[in-house]
Amino acid sequence: MRESMEPVVRVLPTIPLRGVAVLPDMVRHFDISREKSMRAVETAMLHDEIVFLVTQRDVKVLEPTMDDLYKIGTIARIKQVVRLRQGRIRVLAEGLERAELLDFDNSGEYIRSEVGTFSIPQDVPDEIHQEAMLRELKEIFSAYAMTGSKVSNELVVQILEISSLEKLVDQICINLPLDYRRQQRLLTAVDLSDRYDVLCGMLANEAEIQKIRSELQAKVKERIDKNQKDYILREQLREIREELGEDSVESEIQKFRDQTDALKAPKEVKDTLYEEIRRFRNIISNPSESGVIRGYIETLLGLPWNKMSKDNKDLKKARAALEEDHYGLEKVKERILEYLAVRLATKKGEAPIVCLVGPPGTGKTSISKSIAKALNKTFVRISLGGVRDEAEIRGHRRTYIGAMPGRIAQGLHQAGVRNPLMLLDEIDKTSSDYKGDISSALLEVLDPEENSHFRDHYVEVPLDLSDVLFIATANDIQTIPKPLLDRMELIEINSYTENEKIHIAREHLMPKQLRSNGLKKTQLTIDDEALHEIIGSYTREAGVRSLERQLGHICRKTALKILEKNEKKIDVTKDNLTDFLGRGKYKVNKANDEPEIGIVRGLAWTSVGGDTLEIEVNVMPGKGEFLLTGQLGDVMKESAQTGISFIRSVAGDYKIADDFFSKHDIHIHIPEGAVPKDGPSAGITMATAMISAITGIPVRSDVAMTGEITLRGRVLPIGGLKEKLLAAKKAGIMEVLVPEENRPDVEEMDEEITGGLTVKYMKTMTDVLSEALRKN
Structure with a gap:
């Protein structure tokens, strides 16, 4: 039922409390230092000793207003006042009853408040509900008291003997060791039912907290006991090892542990290290196995897991460093500066996999060193020439005798940082056999989507290669497998003029x-x-x-x-x-002085640059045989066969007899036969020489040509054009015939290369013959 009473309004001296709450029936000390609060105490002592105690919401407020105070406080009687040093007083007060703050006057010598008692009707349950609530509260309080709370056993007995629900609630409230905020919550709960609910919740929470604290204390105590035990055993073990002469091993173990503690690495790496150190301690008596584990621990400790160098962020400085070390090579320099610009713009950026392709001696390795210098990166060179074992890249498994990390992991160890410039030198000279495929292992290293968790078989813990700037070098991309080639960005370094x-x-x-x-x-x-x-x-x-x-x-x-x-x-x-x-070793093959029949000057690309080839054709009476000499490769042989087929298809245009090819032998020869020659670029040269020999029309001596031929006489594009034009220029050739589809390549070349040359573009074999054959 709900029992309502008219509120009693009173005007009382008021003391705002900071960090303290006083409940009805509670006797409590508190100190006062504010002048108006001390005046309020003096006023109360001169009259009926009654004051109104109300708690501040924020303890830092010095001059509180009504908004700074809780709405429910306590009417209290001052029982004792003691003066302290520094102008403070200590008050002993007893709470009498709850009251609601209605008005607040801070304008006088002391604070006065208008308060109302019983302004909120009190909810009183019936007897059956009160008995149920009484028993439940006693059970909860007993559980709380058993968790090791600060409530004494005598007080617990006294409280449990109370038979009035309201008195039980109030006694528990004033004797619980709670902070002022929770005490204020109990004070604010004016209705008995509300106060009961709040109190039960607090007791249950406190009991659970005490239980958890007890468990934690038990764990801490157990850990301390274990550490104490370990310390005693460790000291005994140290004494035993000193007697056996094994104290140096113990110091080594401690050194490993200290290095692991200081290591900046992922948790997985440190956990592995701690486990290996524990194993190392347990197998000291086995020298062979302990040596393997020692090597593994030293390898993990030496890898730069989270250590990075600071890249150069000055584009002008980077450009100056590249220009200082190398002349020309504009495309290479521009690509590296683009990479640096992207890194600066995105703060991260994917590191490109650059592959420098060019003949030997063009400076691919030295360019890589200059790039490292320009970007302020540590330079690491890994030579792949002749590598046949996949374990050279992925590492050996630790179960093998003499196992060691792969070259990538060793390169990181050597660099000391996780973001070096790593040069994969001669990537085109790797091979595969029964020991594995090197190119397949490199796929994982060079794939930006996979190399962030590259697994070396020896290290076993994933290595992050995403910050490594990889640069590969190759002489010929034809020998690089297509999947590996697809991972890289090719930059050609052609011959120097x-x-x-x-x-x-x-x-x-x-x-x-x-x-x-x-x-x-x-x-x-x-x-x-x-x-x-x-x-x-x-x-x-x-x-x-x-x-x-x-x-x-x-x-x-x-x-x-x-x-x-x-x-x-x-x-x-x-x-x-x-x-x-001494005397010079080489002579340039100069152009012939006069046009000749069956002799054509061709252009070829070799591993040491461009060169001119003089292709000779003789026609002799015979039985229609077709001879090729000069150590030609399969591609050039096929080009010759294609050329003769084209010539036979247009024999009528050049007044060649129908039975000519059945009654004559044709012999094609390329001098310097000891040098192997191959490649799809001599088709039009051999076809022109054969038509000249068959028809007896001389070929211009001041013309050189390069290009491939089809059965229908179309001229196909070729590569290595820069080197070929340089060779023609050196040989004194004035006019060069190249495929029409190579026009963009020529237009990109500098005047230094094309100057003095007349470059003509051919679409068909008819165009070639009209330019090359001497016109009577």
């Missing part, structure tokens, strides 16, 4: 060789004519490796002359070059 070689020799090779041979710049000079002669007569290459070797010979000869003959300066000219290098 003679002018580029001059610049490279002046700016890079000569200073390097002078330093290597202990010479000063003033002690040796090589004029331009001598450099041209060295490039033309002493080297035949696409790159500058042989050129550097010849310059090294000159430097060594110079050093000898300076020391033996006390000469101060040596000048190398075209006239005295033979004194340093």
